[in-house]
Amino acid sequence: MEPLVRKRNGKVVPFSRFRIINAIHKAMKATQIGTKADAEKIADAVSIFLYRNYFKKGDIPHVETIQDIIERTLMERGFPEVAKAYILYREKRRQAREIGQALVDGINLIEEYIGNEDWRVKENSNMSFSLQGLNFHVSSSIVAR
Template sequence: MPVNTPTPTHVIKRDGAIREFDLAKIAVALARAGQAAAEFDAARAQQLAQQGVLPRLQALGPVTPHIEQIQDAVEATLFDAGHRATLRAYIVYREQHRKLRDARRSLVDVEASMNEYLQQTDWRVNANANQGWSLGGLIL
């Protein structure tokens, strides 16, 4: 990697928020995964972050990476370094958290729908004059 390759300064979170890029957070995530799989320690995690993940992110050019791109770079680094058990654990962890985010989003959607129905702010409640305060009206 050329010396003048830009290092990311910010990251785009899943909600679209832009935060400061922090390679130490990546190293901590790698260390936790490596220790959970009993493959490597914090020093090796720091090395993987610095020599594996960072160059992959720099290869993206002068763009602000999305959190998913960073996690993909972590997976590629673990694969290339031969840390298969850690890679599996990292992928499973990532998928579990995706499911948790989806479940939280569904819960919020249900709560919002209930509130819209009860406060009669949902156009579907007002549009159906034949439905009163009933389960059928809520299911709209």
């Protein structure tokens, strides 16, 4: 049976050792520490850990779990600077995902208002359907969240 990984969106995809090698190698290039061969050795260690602790049992690890294992393996194998760069990159990507989601949420709020899809648009007798009403709807929705 082919080993599988659960992505952030919940989709299950085949495990790829090459993706791990590429991620580690990029962090090594960014810090100018380590080689492609080092990245492959660390990816091998991560893969072995995953096979023994997840795939062998039929478990499907989450991508975040795999990234945590990569961080720990980098530290254990004497690459703390690379691990730090990898951690910082993960945090920047997480922030970018949050910003992207906030933009989508904002667009959805505006579309809900314009399409009269949100019950609060119709129920607020103190506010007319206008730009001011849109501003109030968006700001009150953000505060509520």
